[in-house]
Amino acid sequence: MNTVIVFDRHALAQFRADHPWLHLSDDVIEVSLYLDDNGAPLRLVGKRLNDDLLDEVDCDRLPAATAFAIVRCAPALGKARAWTPAGEQDVWRILQELFDTPFDATGHASAANKVRNDLLDQGYRIARQLTLEVLNSRAIKTEEPAERLRLCRAAGSVPRSLAEVGEAHRPLFMEADTWRMVAVLRDEFLLTGSKGHLTAVSTPTIGRRDIPAGLQKVIDETLFDTAPIAFSVSTTGYQDSRFIRVNQSYLDLVGRSWAELDGCKMLESGVAVDSAGRKRRLELLQQQGGYSSERAEIRVAGGGVLPVLISAKRLVVSGEAYDLEAISAIRGDTCVSLGSGNVVRLLQPAG
Structure with missing residues (x-):
């Protein structure tokens, strides 16, 4: 509201x-x-x-x-x-119905997932129409020819289907104040594993399929906090990426406290090492959504540089992108493989 x-x-x-x-x-x-x-x-x-x-x-x-x-x-x-903006209440009603619909985590074409996709299509049609109405209305009202042309082009760029919506369209929907709806719809669409997108929940579920959602979130939180592998979550970007969360193994690895890293830019923290390799890994996240077992270096307390293996995924949650890294030190000639498919689900509050 x-x-x-x-x-x-x-x-x-x-x-x-x-x-x-x-x-x-x-x-x-x-x-x-x-x-x-x-x-x-x-x-x-x-x-x-x-x-x-x-x-x-x-x-x-x-x-x-x-x-x-x-x-x-x-x-x-x-x-x-x-x-409540006109029409938005209908989208939230559809989303509530969507949340109450069972989800087949295997990604198979089940009846439940068909119902979900139908609801998503219905919700996006409404959100798209609201977006077009705002942009076209502003185009009619403006007295500036250049601005009218820009708004008309923006309206013509609104994706016709939810499958076509990407991060590049975010400013377009934000201008019409419909991004918060479209972002949730898109995240739910990606949840089904459509088009092989990497998402925060795209890894297969192992174990009982009837685990309550609340319990699964608690399990994920516990795995993150207690894992022997170092995990970090950050915002995206080269210069401006900031720490969002790390686990105890990460703090132990770099010899730092969370008070030192909380909200700090990764490069300014001294932990991330600025190099051509880091730029290349960020490009892989941007282009492919992740990478596995890349050799890298991090800086530990005292200024020493430690060779590590990093696997990472780009996660999209409520329209916001985050990078999840799993890091293991290389001790001598021993390398610990980090398959990115084993990275735990994250950024969903326990409850």
Whole structure:
């Protein structure tokens, strides 16, 4: 559920009194600040009275200082209420039905997976239509020919099917504020193993197939924390990738504490060694989604460099990409093979 904070006439009068140096036309009678599902500012929408008729205010043309002041004062002056974008409720209803549908982890063409795929197609059709409506509406309203052309091209670039949606389309859906829906739909699509995509749950399940989902998550968490192999999870990127989580074996291997690594950039931490090999491994993650048993080096406490083997996977969770690395030291001539297919499922909270 999202939130909108509304400045009515009274709130705007107070805003103008508190900020007499800012420009906000007197004919503006209402301003609404829409927040996303994380509570972050999404957009401003205004209304003005023009010859006794309500007209929309182009808030994109507000001076930056005025827009920032509205966002800053919204909690104190505005009235908050819940809102659900038109059509979005239908997508979440479909997703809830999808979550209640059994999933065949073997990836075989089962009846359950057919039901899931039908629901995914239905949900994406709605999300796609919402995206097109937003982009086309903005194209009609804009007075700038270049901007109209850009929006029309963007609308023409919206993938026709969920199978075609990739990271490159993320800005397109974000502009229409539909990415949060599309990201969940895409993750559920990848869950079925379609097109051989690497995902956080694409490894086959070994053991009883009727293990409760909550128990499986607890098992995965425990395996991660107690594994003798060093695991690390980071955001993606060459210069800006940051540690998200590591296990105790990783801390033992590098001789560091979690307080030293928590949220730190991998290169700035001193653990990651900047080299041509690291660039190549990141390219493999970007192009192939993972790699297995690559020789590398990491820097340990005291500044020494340790030869290691690294296997890695790129995971996509709720539309965000992460890199999971499994690392084992090379002691003498002994190499420990790390098959990336054995990397445990991660980034799903236990419960």
